[in-house]
Amino acid sequence: MQRVGEASGTLLGRRRECAVLDGLLAAARDGQGASLVLRGEPGIGKSALLEHARSSARGFRIISVTGVESETELAFGGLHQLCAPLIDRLDQLPAPQRAALETAFGMSAGSPPDRFLVGLAVLSLVGDAAQDAPVVCLVDDAQWLDQVSAQTLAFVARRLVAERVVLVFGERAPARRDSFDRLPTLQVTGLADHDARALLHVVAPGPLDHRIREQILAEARGNPLAILELPRERTSSSVADPDGRAGQPLASRIEKGFLRRIEKLAPATRLLLLVAAAEPVGDLALLQRAGEDMGIDVDEAALEAERAGLVTSRGMVRFRHPLVRSAAYRGATTQERRRAHQALADAIDPAQDPDRRLWHLASATPEPAESVATQMEQAASRSMQRGGVAAAAAFLDRASRLTPDPALRGTRALAAAQAKSQAGAYDEALELLDIAGLSPLSDYDEARTDLVRGRLQFFSRSAGKGLPLLLSAAGRLEKFDPDLAKETYRDAMYAALTAGKLAGGSIEQVASSVLSMTTPGTPTRSDLLLVGLSRVIVDGYAAGLPQLQRALADYRTAALSPDEALGWLPLVCRAAHGAWDFDTWSSLSGSLVELARGTGALAVLPSALLLRLSNRVFAGELAVADSLVAEAANLGDVTGSNVLAHYAALVVDPWKGSESQALRTIQTVTDDFLLRGEGKVSTATGWAAAVLYNGLGRYEEAYDAARRGASYPTEMGLSSNAMVELVWAAAHLGRPGDATAEARHIVEMAAASGTDWALGIAALVSAMVGEERDADRRYREAIDRFERSGTRMFVARAHLLFGEWLRRSGRRSEARRMLDVAHRMLSEFGAVAFAERARHELAAVGVQMPKPSGQNVGSDLTQQEARIAQLAADGLTNPEIGTQLFLSAHTVEWHLRKVFSKLGISSRKDIGGRLADRGA
Numbered sequence: 040m041q042r043v044g045e046a047s048g049t050l051l052g053r054r055r056e057c058a059v060l061d062g063l064l065a066a067a068r069d070g071q072g073a074s075l076v077l078r079g080e081p082g083i084g085k086s087a088l089l090e091h092a093r094s095s096a097r098g099f100r101i102i103s104v105t106g107v108e109s110e111t112e113l114a115f116g117g118l119h120q121l122c123a124p125l126i127d128r129l130d131q132l133p134a135p136q137r138a139a140l141e142t143a144f145g146m147s148a149g150s151p152p153d154r155f156l157v158g159l160a161v162l163s164l165v166g167d168a169a170q171d172a173p174v175v176c177l178v179d180d181a182q183w184l185d186q187v188s189a190q191t192l193a194f195v196a197r198r199l200v201a202e203r204v205v206l207v208f209g210e211r212a213p214a215r216r217d218s219f220d221r222l223p224t225l226q227v228t229g230l231a232d233h234d235a236r237a238l239l240h241v242v243a244p245g246p247l248d249h250r251i252r253e254q255i256l257a258e259a260r261g262n263p264l265a266i267l268e269l270p271r272e273r274t275s276s277s278v279a280d281p282d283g284r285a286g287q288p289l290a291s292r293i294e295k296g297f298l299r300r301i302e303k304l305a306p307a308t309r310l311l312l313l314v315a316a317a318e319p320v321g322d323l324a325l326l327q328r329a330g331e332d333m334g335i336d337v338d339e340a341a342l343e344a345e346r347a348g349l350v351t352s353r354g355m356v357r358f359r360h361p362l363v364r365s366a367a368y369r370g371a372t373t374q375e376r377r378r379a380h381q382a383l384a385d386a387i388d389p390a391q392d393p394d395r396r397l398w399h400l401a402s403a404t405p406e407p408a409e410s411v412a413t414q415m416e417q418a419a420s421r422s423m424q425r426g427g428v429a430a431a432a433a434f435l436d437r438a439s440r441l442t443p444d445p446a447l448r449g450t451r452a453l454a455a456a457q458a459k460s461q462a463g464a465y466d467e468a469l470e471l472l473d474i475a476g477l478s479p480l481s482d483y484d485e486a487r488t489d490l491v492r493g494r495l496q497f498f499s500r501s502a503g504k505g506l507p508l509l510l511s512a513a514g515r516l517e518k519f520d521p522d523l524a525k526e527t528y529r530d531a532m533y534a535a536l537t538a539g540k541l542a543g544g545s546i547e548q549v550a551s552s553v554l555s556m557t558t559p560g561t562p563t564r565s566d567l568l569l570v571g572l573s574r575v576i577v578d579g580y581a582a583g584l585p586q587l588q589r590a591l592a593d594y595r596t597a598a599l600s601p602d603e604a605l606g607w608l609p610l611v612c613r614a615a616h617g618a619w620d621f622d623t624w625s626s627l628s629g630s631l632v633e634l635a636r637g638t639g640a641l642a643v644l645p646s647a648l649l650l651r652l653s654n655r656v657f658a659g660e661l662a663v664a665d666s667l668v669a670e671a672a673n674l675g676d677v678t679g680s681n682v683l684a685h686y687a688a689l690v691v692d693p694w695k696g697s698e699s700q701a702l703r704t705i706q707t708v709t710d711d712f713l714l715r716g717e718g719k720v721s722t723a724t725g726w727a728a729a730v731l732y733n734g735l736g737r738y739e740e741a742y743d744a745a746r747r748g749a750s751y752p753t754e755m756g757l758s759s760n761a762m763v764e765l766v767w768a769a770a771h772l773g774r775p776g777d778a779t780a781e782a783r784h785i786v787e788m789a790a791a792s793g794t795d796w797a798l799g800i801a802a803l804v805s806a807m808v809g810e811e812r813d814a815d816r817r818y819r820e821a822i823d824r825f826e827r828s829g830t831r832m833f834v835a836r837a838h839l840l841f842g843e844w845l846r847r848s849g850r851r852s853e854a855r856r857m858l859d860v861a862h863r864m865l866s867e868f869g870a871v872a873f874a875e876r877a878r879h880e881l882a883a884v885g886v887q888m889p890k891p892s893g894q895n896v897g898s899d900l901t902q903q904e905a906r907i908a909q910l911a912a913d914g915l916t917n918p919e920i921g922t923q924l925f926l927s928a929h930t931v932e933w934h935l936r937k938v939f940s941k942l943g944i945s946s947r948k949d950i951g952g953r954l955a956d957r958g959a
Contacts, residue, residue: 050091052234052263053084059225060092063205064099067173072199074206076181076219079227081290081362082264085209088227089177092207096175099205100124100168104176104192106183107319108365115143115430116319116395117188118161121176125164132167133918136160157187158194159925165195166202166927173203180361181208181219187430189218196222198926201933229261238263243270258289264360265289268296290362297349297366304343309367311340312349314379316368317399321355328386333378377403394418394430398437407443415441416451419458432458436471449478457491465495486515490527497530502537506545509534514552521558525565526606528553532572533610539719539754546753550576564593565607572614576753581791584618588792591615591623604634605643612650617755619789619797621657621828628654632667636923644674645683653690659831661869664691666909669902673924682711689723693731694832696872701731719757722748726757729764733771734872742768742777749781759788766804767840775808782808796833799824803837806844814844835864839877851884862888900941907931908938912951 050057056077063073077085093101104120122140129137140160141147165174178184178192196206196219208219230238235256243252259265269292301309314329315321330337344350349367351357358364368376381403387396397411397418404411415438422430435455442448452475459468472492480488493508513527528549535546550573558566567590574583594611608631615624628651635644652667671687685707692701705724725748732741745768748761762781769778782804789801799821806817818841825834842857858881865874878888900908903924910920917928917935924931939945942953 050084050087051238052230053088053091056084056088056225056227057091057095060088060207061095063207064092064096064173064175067169067175067203067205068098070201070203072169072202072204072206074196074199074208074222076208076210076222076224077227078210078212078224080262081211082262082268082293082360083227083229084263085211085227086179086360087263089179089207089209092175092177092205096173096205099173099175100171102165102174102176104178104184105319105321105361106178106180106185107316108183108368111183111185115185115187117178117184118157118191119144120319121188121192122161122164125168128164128167132160132163133922135922136163140164155194155925156922158191158198159922159927161191162195162198162202162927163921165204166929169203173205175205175207178206178208181210184218185430186218193218193222194925198930200926200930202927202929229259230263230266231261232256235259235261235263235266238266239270242267258292260289262289262293264293264362268293271296271300294362294366294369297360297363298370300347300349301363301367301370304347305340307335308340308343309371310375310379311335311337312344312363312367313371313375314382315350315356315358316364317376317379317402318383321357323352323355325383325386326356329379329382332382332385377405394422394434397434401437401441404441407441409441409443412438412441412443412451419454423458432467436467439471439474445478446480449475449480450484452478453480453484453488453491457487460491460495468495482515483519486512486519489515490523493527494530497534502534503545506531506534506538506549510545510549510552517556524556525569528556528569529565529607529610532569533613536613536754537719539722539751546576549573564590564597567593568607568611568614572610575617575755580788584791587614587618588620591618591620595623595626601634604631608634609643609646609650612654613756616650616653617759619759619792619794619800621654621794621796621830624650624654625658625829645671648674649683649687649690652687656690656694657830657832659835659864659868661691661694665869665902666906669906670924672902673906685711686723689727693727694734694868694870694873696731696734696870696875698731698735701727719754722751722754722756722758722761725749726761726764729761729768731872733764733767734870734876736771736876738768738771742772752784759785763800763804766807770807778804778808795824795828796830799828799830799833799837803833803840807840818844831864832868832870835861835868835870836873838864839873839880842877843880846880846884854884855881855886858884859886900938904934904938904941907934908942908950908954911935911938911947912954 059075063075066073077088079085093103102121102124104117106117122144129140132140136156136159138147139156143157165176168174181189181192184192192206192208196208199206208222210219229235239252239255255266255269259269301312304312310333311326311330314333315326318325318329327337330340341350341352341356345352349359349363351359358367371379380399384396384399384403387399389396397414401411401415415434419431419434419438422434432455435451435458439448439451439455442451452471456468456471456475459465459471468491472488472495475484475488489508489512493505493510493512495505496508497505509527509531513524513531516524516527531549532546532553535549538545553569553573554577558570562570567586571583571585571587571590574586576583591611591614594608599608608627612624612628612631615621615627628647631643631647632651635647648667648671652664652671655661655664655667668684668687668691672684675682675684685704688704689708692704695701705727708720709724725744725746727748728744729741729748732738732744742765745761745765749758749765752758752762762778762785765781766775766778766785769775785804786801789797792798802817802821802824806814806821809817818837821837822834822841825831825837838857838861842854842861845851845854845857858877862874862877862881865871865877868874878890881888906924907920910923915923917931920926920931921928926934935947938950942950944950944953
């Protein structure tokens, strides 16, 4: 786009867009990082705006990245381009980040790194470089970035806070929904009419027929590249459109215009442009080797292409516009493309970049070839070891298509589908499963097909949709792979518990199938877990609990491998909650969270956080639960999904007594389309509303909500806790008989469980709905057992209930003592509404407690600041805090400076004391 008619350095008609970019660069100079997506149709001026940012970034280190359509599935390609200029700084990264990046780039062997640890490494790398000079990263044609690079760069873009870094993407519409849609976006639209006319006057200053000028402007619709290129299609003597070009899409017409210019070049120049279009890096040395191999005088050909205004070749080959690249590639014949890819494969050092070489070799292969397919399969294994699940899926996909043997083709297509599923490419995975189904599969592979399809349905639709396929796969896998069958039954059981009442009788089918499974030898802890849960479902709580408790005890004391722990502990923790085993739930949920954090297991961390924060709520540690909610929200920001954050807030918000906030959270979870079809949503929202309304003293609403939450006892967990809320509401309504069945169910469960938590719950509900003469003893028993079990939220609520009963019985002195303990504990926890109920009860026995002011030390800390402050008080360093919260160390330091200011301190060692004051 021409720089005319505007102030110096500003693009014609782009004053607003240039001002935005200039503002981001100015802010980065002052230490405020930012990102921006320039989005619009081809030719609209995104590349020109990126060039404006380049020319305006005086004093910046400039890094360029270009996405190429032919390499959208070659993992880490975009990151290679970004990190290559910074690779000498790897040694300055924290060890886990350095190892992750080195493994991802194939520089060293190691366990597959999580993609978010890779993202944190890239963030640290650019942040460290920005200490010397501010950095601007310019990403053109971002829609063609490989999936891993796109996700990683989106992660980095969302974390730019205190780094002197600007990350700008140029992306065509429609956007890549799963990567850049949550970043700040500037829609680039066509030029205004007067600017379009001014630009046309610059490129066509001579006499131009009025009708042709108006036709060009009408067809261009303000698209600058079209205004620059369409005049080449018109002459003063020709207004007609004999080829019907005006009816074609604008981008297609522009691309064809470039193609016509390319076709006028010498054959050798056309070939060089094709080779450059097939290789995104623009490495002159590589193009020199490939061109010479094809018999091209590279210097002469490059000079001709540059004179034609199609490329620049200073330092590296860069196309004038992405449409020139696509024209050069798409305009070639299939045979010419294969020849170019073969030349590139021959020119790439297999020791330095084996995967890129192989990708070109596969593109050069005209028909199925087992030798190439085998190499692709080996490359998939390498990619998987580097954490490149998406790349592994792409290699396996290509391997299956290059496989001549139909049976082997089906097996490889199945493996590709499984990898695509892990990478989140659900539609492509289903397509590959269909391809596999057209091949002659073994019974074992057909069972694995059901397994992959079932997990796909679970992840992409709902637990209920995936459950029948998981159950079918588990049964068919028993005779081939008993261990995989057990893991599939585990997934089916988890899906059935999640689907709950919406799964119909499927949970009973899962349990019956588990019980009919043959397990030779001494039962393992996983056998005991599955069989115990199944017997609870089929034969009743008391029948299955002994085996379940043996399994829980084994898991609690065993030294589990990371794979076993990450695979089984989510179901174990859920079972511990259902068994009223608070100690095991506490211990293993804490271990699971630490393991998921430490290994970067982002697939498990969401459920681990939810299991842990639920546990901490019952322990009375709402502040800890709040910090885990903040971590869940942080994780949602990283992953692009807020489902976990909303569900986590659902567990905590009802205790705080803010009806508007709690109801917003309940409604958000209810409306989330990703949670539709899951019975646990009805259970959890019913329980949450019951807690809220019991705290607010609106017992009719609490009763109705608890009835909904307790409607499917087989789910256990929150369903059982909803029964407790139902008894609470019924007792306060003076209708204890309405909760007799639920109280009896709880007492029977407690008798089978025998834990202090369960027996305390049984004593509490019996005190509320049983004989008055036994109430005193039962309340005291409940308090004693809750204290031993560590369920301090129940300790406080039992004191509140006992105090209410003592006041009604005329025992005011004893009531004061119980209510004072309740008020103190509930206030300490932050259970505001229940604390307020205790305050009103104290007033009724003559004790006036001041209303909470709602202000305390540091109350204006944001959730992020509070979380960082707590971790700093716990002794974590800035890099350690950054690793846990997916922030750079510089951003942590920036937040801590604000924490110091708000807490009125000047030293890190003072944080703990001030936070303790805040809690008091």
